[in-house]
Amino acid sequence: MSDVADAEGIALKREHPARATLRRLFRHRLFVTGLFLFAIVAGIGIAAPWITTVDPQRLSMRNKFLPPGEAWVFGTDNFGRSLWARVVWGAQLSMIIGASVVALNAVFGTLIGAAAGYFRKLDNALMRVNDALMAFPAILLAIAVTSVLGPSTLNVILALSIVYIPRTARIVRSSVIVLREMEYVQAAVAAGAGHWRILRHHILPNAMAPMIVQLSFLFAYAVLSEATLSFLGVGAVPPTPTWGNIMAEGRDFMREAPWIITIPGVALMITVMGLNLLGDGLRDVLDPRLRIQQ
Amino acid sequence: MKLLEVRDLTTAFMTGRGEVNAIEEVSFSLEEGQILGIVGESGSGKSVTALTVMGLLPRPPARIAAGQVLFGGRDLTKLSEREMQAVRGPGISMIFQEPMTSLNPVFSIGDQIMETIAAHERLPQAELRRRAIAMLDKVGIPSAARRLDDYPHQMSGGQRQRVMIAMALACNPKLLIADEPTTALDVTIQAQILDLLMDLRDEFGMGIVIITHNMGVIAETADRVMVMYAGRVIEEAPVATIFDRPLHPYTRGLLECVPSLTEDRARLVAIPGTLPEPARRPPGCRFAPRCLHAEPACGTAIPLLETLEPAHSAACFRARELASP
Amino acid sequence: MTTPLVSATGLTKVFEVGSSGLFGLRKPASLRAVDEVSLTINAGETLGLVGESGCGKSTLGRLLLRLIEPTAGRIAFDGSDITGLGRSAMRAVRRSMQIVFQDPYGALNPRMSVEDIIAEPLLIHGAKPGAETRRKVTEMLGKVGLPARALDRFPHEFSGGQRQRIGIARALVLHPRLIVCDEAVSALDVSVQAQIVNLLQDLQREMGLTYLFIAHDLSVVRHISDRVAVMYLGKVVEIADKRTIYSAPLHPYTRALIAAVPAQHPAQRSRGRRERIAGDIPSALNPPSGCRFHTRCPHVMAVCRERAPVLTEPAPGHQVACHLIEAPQA
Numbered sequence: 001m002s003d004v005a006d007a008e009g010i011a012l013k014r015e016h017p018a019r020a021t022l023r024r025l026f027r028h029r030l031f032v033t034g035l036f037l038f039a040i041v042a043g044i045g046i047a048a049p050w051i052t053t054v055d056p057q058r059l060s061m062r063n064k065f066l067p068p069g070e071a072w073v074f075g076t077d078n079f080g081r082s083l084w085a086r087v088v089w090g091a092q093l094s095m096i097i098g099a100s101v102v103a104l105n106a107v108f109g110t111l112i113g114a115a116a117g118y119f120r121k122l123d124n125a126l127m128r129v130n131d132a133l134m135a136f137p138a139i140l141l142a143i144a145v146t147s148v149l150g151p152s153t154l155n156v157i158l159a160l161s162i163v164y165i166p167r168t169a170r171i172v173r174s175s176v177i178v179l180r181e182m183e184y185v186q187a188a189v190a191a192g193a194g195h196w197r198i199l200r201h202h203i204l205p206n207a208m209a210p211m212i213v214q215l216s217f218l219f220a221y222a223v224l225s226e227a228t229l230s231f232l233g234v235g236a237v238p239p240t241p242t243w244g245n246i247m248a249e250g251r252d253f254m255r256e257a258p259w260i261i262t263i264p265g266v267a268l269m270i271t272v273m274g275l276n277l278l279g280d281g282l283r284d285v286l287d288p289r290l291r292i293q294q
Numbered sequence: 295m296k297l298l299e300v301r302d303l304t305t306a307f308m309t310g311r312g313e314v315n316a317i318e319e320v321s322f323s324l325e326e327g328q329i330l331g332i333v334g335e336s337g338s339g340k341s342v343t344a345l346t347v348m349g350l351l352p353r354p355p356a357r358i359a360a361g362q363v364l365f366g367g368r369d370l371t372k373l374s375e376r377e378m379q380a381v382r383g384p385g386i387s388m389i390f391q392e393p394m395t396s397l398n399p400v401f402s403i404g405d406q407i408m409e410t411i412a413a414h415e416r417l418p419q420a421e422l423r424r425r426a427i428a429m430l431d432k433v434g435i436p437s438a439a440r441r442l443d444d445y446p447h448q449m450s451g452g453q454r455q456r457v458m459i460a461m462a463l464a465c466n467p468k469l470l471i472a473d474e475p476t477t478a479l480d481v482t483i484q485a486q487i488l489d490l491l492m493d494l495r496d497e498f499g500m501g502i503v504i505i506t507h508n509m510g511v512i513a514e515t516a517d518r519v520m521v522m523y524a525g526r527v528i529e530e531a532p533v534a535t536i537f538d539r540p541l542h543p544y545t546r547g548l549l550e551c552v553p554s555l556t557e558d559r560a561r562l563v564a565i566p567g568t569l570p571e572p573a574r575r576p577p578g579c580r581f582a583p584r585c586l587h588a589e590p591a592c593g594t595a596i597p598l599l600e601t602l603e604p605a606h607s608a609a610c611f612r613a614r615e616l617a618s619p
Numbered sequence: 620m621t622t623p624l625v626s627a628t629g630l631t632k633v634f635e636v637g638s639s640g641l642f643g644l645r646k647p648a649s650l651r652a653v654d655e656v657s658l659t660i661n662a663g664e665t666l667g668l669v670g671e672s673g674c675g676k677s678t679l680g681r682l683l684l685r686l687i688e689p690t691a692g693r694i695a696f697d698g699s700d701i702t703g704l705g706r707s708a709m710r711a712v713r714r715s716m717q718i719v720f721q722d723p724y725g726a727l728n729p730r731m732s733v734e735d736i737i738a739e740p741l742l743i744h745g746a747k748p749g750a751e752t753r754r755k756v757t758e759m760l761g762k763v764g765l766p767a768r769a770l771d772r773f774p775h776e777f778s779g780g781q782r783q784r785i786g787i788a789r790a791l792v793l794h795p796r797l798i799v800c801d802e803a804v805s806a807l808d809v810s811v812q813a814q815i816v817n818l819l820q821d822l823q824r825e826m827g828l829t830y831l832f833i834a835h836d837l838s839v840v841r842h843i844s845d846r847v848a849v850m851y852l853g854k855v856v857e858i859a860d861k862r863t864i865y866s867a868p869l870h871p872y873t874r875a876l877i878a879a880v881p882a883q884h885p886a887q888r889s890r891g892r893r894e895r896i897a898g899d900i901p902s903a904l905n906p907p908s909g910c911r912f913h914t915r916c917p918h919v920m921a922v923c924r925e926r927a928p929v930l931t932e933p934a935p936g937h938q939v940a941c942h943l944i945e946a947p948q949a
Contacts, residue, residue, distance in 0.1 A: 182728075183720040183721075183722055184725065186681075186718070187726060190686055191717070191739060191743050191789075191793070193743050205728075
């Protein structure tokens with residue numbers, strides 16, 4: 001045949017798309033900064049048993065209100081507990097809650113969103129329930145759920161999942177609705193592919209990018225909401241060391257011992273900022289609409 | 295008298311892989327009342343040429359690396375954005391391919407036409423309105439006075455393109471640049487819009503540059519034709535000459551690969567290979583890797599545009615030799 | 620005598636458009652995208668399907684493949700009715716009918732390699748991944764003019780024309796009998812378009828394919844087709860052998876459509892010389908009464924506004940739906 005495609009037209013240098021995405025991510029300054037900040041907090045949380053020497057709940061009235069210094073890195077609180085130990089263990093709890101909420105959202109948000117987006121018949125029913133849940137302000141709904149279930153770490157995870165899964169589902173649904181009409185999906189239908197194959201090979205892999213971006217922001221929301229709930233006294237029960245609990249207790253001693261409320265506040269800020277930068281970076285790299293403009 | 299003269303224009307873009315020339319050493323000129331057709335496929339640089347002349351490319355990433363755009367005795371590449379704004383409208387105006395996105399959906403078409411006029415002339419509201427109605431009437435919108443307060447979504451694609459033309463002509467420009475003006479339109483509407491552009495040229499005497507990938511649009515409208523490939527002008531001639539005696543192998547290929555509406559052909563004469571991306575253009579003649587007549591020399595040096603016959607120039611080392619029977 | 624591979628009878632598709640309101644109370648508007656279309660495609664031929672935007676040609680192509688369920692009418696493939704087939708029975712038929720799309724960018728899953736894309740239809744129909752599947756994929760890739768080293772590449776590494784070759788390979792890997800080419804060359808640059816048209820013709824000869832070639836470019840349709848059908852606002856208005864329809868069209872719309880094609884040489888400029896139709900294509904949501912073309916037709920009569928003309932056959936193999944043609948017989 002005289003008109004075979006010019007083989008030279010295919011790039012010689014080749015790279016797997018996933019690899020190319022990773023390379024672009026690690027060249028993205030905001031992403032790397034965010035990842036670094038988040039990695040510090042997560043690393044501290046994971047290493048909590050090894051980097052703290054005292055029990056975060058051990059009282060020692062003799063040592064109360066000691067300012068940060070050589071003996072007590074972050075000082076002590078109104079009961080003489082090591083603030084370092086409490087903030088470090090608080091980081092662990094924040095990571096556990098954030099990761100659990102993200103995991104539950106990834107599973108159930110995808111399931112509900114994909115079902116609503118792909119099967120037109122389910123769409124109306126699922127989305128009206130979703131809308132009803134989304135009609136409440138997030139934090140009020142979380143407070144309502146924890147007051148019914150009772151304050152505990154597990155219930156905080158459940159409450160935050162109930163609050164955020166509808167939001168994740170809506171994002172997944174909107175990508176699925178767009179992808180469902182793509183011609184490569186039509187081609188798979190024309191080839192005789194079943195629903196499961198189409199969802200697994202053609203729709204979900206392409207819906208992942210916006211969901212990953214959403215989940216990174218969700219991690220930040222979850223950490224922040226957990227702190228809010230604890231601060232309001234409807235989260236994990238004191239004396240469990242969570243950043244919200246520490247800040248709630250430190251609030252009364254803001255003048256005498258400002259470090260009690262400041263240090264967990266800064267930790268919270270670093271975590272949320274890191275996650276937001278991370279999410280912005282992911283969005284820049286993964287969102288195809290932005291990629292075209294590059 | 296030359297209306298527009300472009301000399302050795304080179305526009306570069308900053309990309310992830312360094313600076314890439316979108317167009318290189320583009321030269322052409324246009325007389326008043328003349329229609330110049332610029333024809334090329336994707337990546338040929340035909341739209342970048344138009345946008346550079348209009349000063350509409352965002353800088354950076356774009357940069358005019360060399361050359362001049364002479365219009366009304368001034369070099370437009372040297373003008374400030376404010377000075378350029380005064381040129382756009384009464385001097386040069388432009389219509390685009392997509393009439394859907396070129397009009398603002400939240401203003402009525404009348405408001406948009408009147409705003410264009412008001413940007414260059416201080417006129418009372420009633421006079422603006424009268425001018426806008428007259429313009430809509432000129433471009434063939436029926437019952438123009440009533441349609442003036444319609445919004446873009448209330449009009450069909452063909453009507454929106456007519457409104458775009460009305461806006462472009464509202465300030466009586468000396469030069470109109472039409473970038474793929476009919477590509478998004480159906481063929482019966484395309485014929486109407488091309489007729490309209492020719493009628494308006496006859497009435498107002500402005501010069502028109504029509505940019506297209508469609509040789510049929512060129513055959514219907516152009517007086518002179520400039521063929522571009524991979525950022526360079528490869529041939530320029532009066533329209534009949536281009537169709538009767540094309541000198542560049544690419545121009546010949548472009549004419550041959552279009553199927554006929556009247557004759558049976560067993561097989562189309564295709565140009566092998568793929569259009570080069572701007573960042574991956576071959577050295578030497580850009581067309582050499584796809585050219586059936588390429589020699590080793592074509593792969594090393596870039597052939598320059600050369601006048602081979604009166605008013606007919608081509609950029610090909612073998613043009614003279616291939617043209618002789 | 621030629622035998623029909625596909626035949627459609629009274630095929631109709633009505634889309635319900637617009638929001639159905641909060642509790643489904645508001646009545647949605649209905650759009651008759653395809654309105655009682657009957658046509659046949661013979662084995663081994665190419666039927667061209669032309670018309671302007673909104674005429675329903677793409678919808679008709681998808682209806683024939685049952686990618687969209689018809690509102691009314693019947694589709695027969697290779698002599699048997701496939702209109703009511705269930706999922707699994709339809710799956711077996713899908714082996715024999717495939718589609719090539721317009722957009723070389725949207726038609727390939729960006730996260731699948733070329734090998735996975737072309738192998739997918741084989742895997743759906745029971746092939747096991749492995750050497751045999753890989754051999755079939757490589758062979759198909761060669762047939763569409765791509766080298767075997769393209770196998771582990773991803774769609775973004777290819778040009779538009781090359782992607783279209785990949786899409787064709789995917790459609791042909793099951794050795795189907797019918798291919799619907801839905802604007803398959805419309806998005807390509809003209810120099811590449813000719814390559815793909817030639818490729819489609821070569822493959823048709825080699826594999827004995829039947830094409831429904833949907834396009835808006837009349838010269839490409841003339842080149843590739845044996846017969847041509849013209850659609851306007853959901854109706855087929857004329858069908859004939861390609862030479863007849865281009866040299867002696869009967870329907871005023873077909874005539875106008877051909878007259879509107881730009882000249883192929885400046886000496887044949889059409890301005891002021893050819894019949895032009897005025898006005899725009901009416902909205903398919905609110906089509907004109909009677910003959911749908913009557914609002915733009917230069918030969919409109921009173922009857923055209925009241926009654927829709929039916930498809931008649933003034934000459935063998937030449938069908939047209941127009942009162943001008945009907946009248947002399949009545």
